[in-house]
Amino acid sequence: MKKHENIVGIIPARAGSRRVPGKNIRMFAGKPLLAWTVEEARKSKYLDRVIVSTEDEKTARIAKRYGAEVPFMRPNALAKSSTFTEPVLRHAIEWLKKNENYKTDIMVLLYTTNPLRSYRHIDEAIELFLKKRPDSLSSACEMGDAxxxxxxxxxxxxxxxxxxxxxxxxxxxxxxxxxxxYLSKYYVKNDIVYVFRPKVLYQKNPCFWGGKRQEAYYMDSFYDEDINTQEDWDRVEKKFKVFKKIGKVKARLRR
Incomplete structure (x- = not known):
């Protein structure tokens, strides 16, 4: 079901993490954290391009080493701890259009802080997006803590x-x-994969999970890990190593 639309994967990776210094290029289970997201994205059968947005030369070199494109360097003004993701995404879209005359029809946002994500999650989310045709789609897990x-x-x-x-x-x-x-089912949005039309970045309240038509990609809470602190890092790396060793990271792919 390959489409005639340009689907671009974008991986934000600025250098200035405060709580976990050098997080994106720090070694995680034998590779830079960034590498795990790049490699899974490159396995996707739907992503036409996998682009890393960074302001840091070292991060750019590592991203390229693992197969990502770094066609531009992100302006320092968009690499602050207070910078929202939306202007970073707009910069990528506008740079590609201005410098390569490349139109981004669909964008897939992948954060580096979710290393348990598989390319299958990416492809399933894109397939659901192409089937439902919403403005945006967000991955989510069922709320399990009563x-x-x-x-x-x-x-x-x-x-x-x-x-x-x-x-x-x-x-x-x-x-x-x-x-x-007897409680109603509720779901928690996670940061594992977002798929959206660029127009949601230019609406009155820009939001990459916004728009009038929204869908959710439901997935196992096993993957709902987000590295923001050293404690997160230690826990997720231990979990990642154990399940990777016994082949569970990909064996537990279920929704």
């Missing part, structure tokens, strides 16, 4: 001379199910 379920968490609300306990969906806590098996 203690933090929206129907059970609450905030005290003063009404007149008394207090009511109102849950996260706006109901009184007394109306929530008493047993977890």
């Amino acid at each position: 203690h933090h379920h929206p129907q059970w968490v609450f905030r005290p609300v003063r009404k007149g001379g008394h207090t009511e306990l109102v849950n996260a969906v706006g109901d009184n806590i007394q109306d929530a199910p008493l047993m977890s098996q």
